[in-house]
Amino acid sequence: MVREFLSLAGTVRNCAGGPTPWNSWITCEETADRAGGTLMQNHGYNFDVPATAQPRLAQAVALKAMGRFRHEAVAVDPKTDIVYQTEDLGDSAIYRFIPKTPGKLAAGGRLQALVVRDSFSLDTRNWKEQFVKVGAKLAVSWVDLDEVESPKNDLRLQAQAKGAxxxxxxxxxxxxxxxxxxxxxxxGKKQHGQIWKHTPATETLELTAEPNDPAVIDRADNLTVAPxxxxxxxxxxxxEQFLSGITPKGGFYKIARNAVSNSEFAGATFSPDSTTLFVNIQRQGLTLAITGPWRR
Structure with a gap:
């Protein structure tokens, strides 16, 4: 590592987040703690942090219009600047934020939740029954949400009451x-994890993987798309914790094993030149740089 420096302060339990087309990283608070005790203000928001090679502390502006909930990660459509969002709860919703001004999230916008058409509040978890089969493509739409700052941390319940x-x-x-x-x-039935794909161009949702076998995938958390x-x-x-891969045809393979501890891998992302995979080992606070050649 050449150097490191603090880029944001005043937030709580920042989780995966994701990169943006306007050269920043949206960091997500994985909490919905309210002000009180040691906390001076409510938490449960996203923050847009400019990417810079120069030491700089970004202003911590809570993106309140994007919703207050247990955020985990985001993905930005580079054509529309619509931001898709996950929520780390057992009965979570999938959200999207349509900004009033592309690339200017602090200017506000519209928050929506994903609805599977003709299946009101569909339970996609497949815990008790296989409501969604692997490979099935579901038509989806989006429902507007109103009380997005959710003082009771019930935004997902509001969404599901509208069919999300x-x-x-x-x-x-x-x-x-x-x-x-x-x-x-x-x-999944055995709760070892699922991988989903949403295609905005066709407004479809596909369950691409649900192995129900910890030897294949055991609770996939953070993910990235390889070059x-x-x-x-x-x-x-x-x-034991692994970095694993899935091919577009559904083949699974192992990339690396955590030989230090049973702590999770987190924050996988490739360098801009696609040669290096950076990933963290959470409990030990380690950042690893894994180099290719990858196609071998």
């Missing part, structure tokens, strides 16, 4: 080749 689908701990999310990929960490099109998944299960 229910997901199992939405976590990692990434944009790739016109699609939004996201992980639901404990989805060659595969997904790279960070596991957050109870045993």
């Amino acid at each position: 689908a229910k997901f199992a701990r939405g976590e990692g999310m990434w944009w790739g080749s016109g699609d939004v990929y996201f992980a639901c960490t404990n989805g 060659w099109g595969d997904l790279v998944l960070c596991e957050d299960g109870p045993g």
